[in-house]
Every structure is written in C-alpha cells, then in structure tokens.
Amino acid sequence: MANLSKVLAVAETSYIIRKGLVYTLSQLPIVSKVVELKELEDINYQLGILKPDAVLINPMLLGHSHKGDVRQHLNIEKHIPLIALVYNMIDERFYQSYDAVxxxxxxxxxxxxxxxxxxxxxxxxxxxxxxxxxxxxxxxxSIVKGMSNKEIAEHHNISIHTVITHRRNIGRKLEIHSVSGLTIYAILNKLVDIKDIQL
Incomplete structure (x- = not known):
C-alpha cells in the first residue's frame, strides 16, 4: 500500500493551470498530497523540505530546459521522477528526456x-x-554549426569512425535523426546560440 501515499510537487507559474492540476492530482487515489511551487526562488528550498515522490514541472519555467539541466538547477535527486507539463506547440521530442509527460x-x-x-x-x-x-x-x-564528419574529427582530435558512432548515439538517445531537428534541440536546450549557426 506504499503506492497510495505519494507526495507530488507542481512547478507551474500559471495560476489557472496550477490550480486545475493540483485539484485533479489530489483526487487521484495514488496521491496523498500535492504541493504548489509558485515562485522559482522558493523551489529549491521547498523541494529540500518536501522531499516529493515526483516533480511535475513546466520545462519553460527554466527556459525550455532538458531534464538534466532542470535536475541540476533545482538540485533534484536522480531517483525523483521529473514529469514535464506540456501545453505548447513545441515538438514533444524535446520533452522525451523527462521520465513522463x-x-x-x-x-x-x-x-x-x-x-x-x-x-x-x-x-x-x-x-x-x-x-x-x-x-x-x-x-x-559541431554538427549544428555545419561541420562535416572530417572537420568534427579534426576539431575534436578523434577518428571519423568515433564521430559517426557519436552521431549514431546522439540520434538514438534523442530520437532525432535530422540536422534541422538537432539544431532545434540544441537551440531550445541552450547548447548553441542561433547566431552561431550557418544558414
């Protein structure tokens, strides 16, 4: 019966969305308590005290961040699931690093x-x-900046085969296989600035 006593934290700045979600979540039989995290400044402190079983967060709160960045910024332990709250038209592949959506x-x-x-x-x-x-x-x-495999290999002092392996792993992990998709991912996750990209 441990499953029936989950504590959830909801990090969302929109009053209407936050209140609606808190109400809905509090009605679920697996949830014992739902805490609202309204202000970004308080989130770290509140999470430290609350020790929730999961955090539901709008990734846009931190500038459309990747799960790893959110975890690091808010100092959330790895065993606590991060669930993305999605209500915009951004390609949902960018939320796939989260534990759920x-x-x-x-x-x-x-x-x-x-x-x-x-x-x-x-x-x-x-x-x-x-x-x-x-x-x-x-x-x-390097890919997003328009470099070829050979240029990437020379720039990073690795073999072309290693570059190809890295590209394959990146595509598999992100489930994004086009340069344009990777470019959007890199911009949204602040890995590159749009002005650094060759058009």
Missing amino acids: IRINDSESKIEEVLSACLNKDVSKVSDQSELSDREKEILI
Missing part, C-alpha cells in the same frame, strides 16, 4: 495512468538513458 488536455484517467507508470518504475536505472554525455554535446554543437 502530462499534456494539458489529458483526461484524469490518462494522468493517473502516466503517474502510476512513472512512480512505479525504477527511475534511477532509466533516467539517464537519454542524457547526452559532455562529449556528445560537443559533437552535437
């Missing part, structure tokens, strides 16, 4: 299903599967 138009039963699946899996084993390593981020930046 709840959309603004999801039904109560869908939200409960997503939460149950997320809270009952071992997040620590899965959470970093789609995280890019520092080297992969460097390669991604």
Whole structure:
C-alpha cells in the first residue's frame, strides 16, 4: 500500500493551470498530497523540505530546459521522477528526456495512468538513458554549426569512425535523426546560440 501515499510537487507559474492540476492530482487515489511551487526562488528550498515522490514541472519555467539541466538547477535527486507539463506547440521530442509527460488536455484517467507508470518504475536505472554525455554535446554543437564528419574529427582530435558512432548515439538517445531537428534541440536546450549557426 506504499503506492497510495505519494507526495507530488507542481512547478507551474500559471495560476489557472496550477490550480486545475493540483485539484485533479489530489483526487487521484495514488496521491496523498500535492504541493504548489509558485515562485522559482522558493523551489529549491521547498523541494529540500518536501522531499516529493515526483516533480511535475513546466520545462519553460527554466527556459525550455532538458531534464538534466532542470535536475541540476533545482538540485533534484536522480531517483525523483521529473514529469514535464506540456501545453505548447513545441515538438514533444524535446520533452522525451523527462521520465513522463502530462499534456494539458489529458483526461484524469490518462494522468493517473502516466503517474502510476512513472512512480512505479525504477527511475534511477532509466533516467539517464537519454542524457547526452559532455562529449556528445560537443559533437552535437559541431554538427549544428555545419561541420562535416572530417572537420568534427579534426576539431575534436578523434577518428571519423568515433564521430559517426557519436552521431549514431546522439540520434538514438534523442530520437532525432535530422540536422534541422538537432539544431532545434540544441537551440531550445541552450547548447548553441542561433547566431552561431550557418544558414
């Protein structure tokens, strides 16, 4: 019965969305308490005291951040699932690093299903599967800047085969296989500035 006592934290600045979500979540049988995180300045402090079982966050709060950046910025432990609250038209592949996604138009039963699946899996084993390593981020930046495999290999002092392996791993982890998709990902996750990209 431990599953029936989950504490959730909701980080969302929109009053209407936050209140609606808190109400919906508090009605679910697997949730015992829902805490609202309204101000960005208080989030770190509140999370430290609250120790929630999961954090539901609008990635736009921190500038459309990747899960790893949100975890680091808010000092959230790796075993706590991060669930993205999605209600804009950005390609949802950019949210796939999160442990789960709840959309603004999801039904109560869908939200409960997503939460149950997320809270009952071992997040620590899965959470970093789609995280890019520092080297992969460097390669991604070079790709986005328009460098060829040969130029990337020379720039990073690695073999072309290693570049190809990194490109394959980046595509697999992000499930993005086009340079334009990688470019959008890199811009949204602040890996590159738009002015650094060759058009």
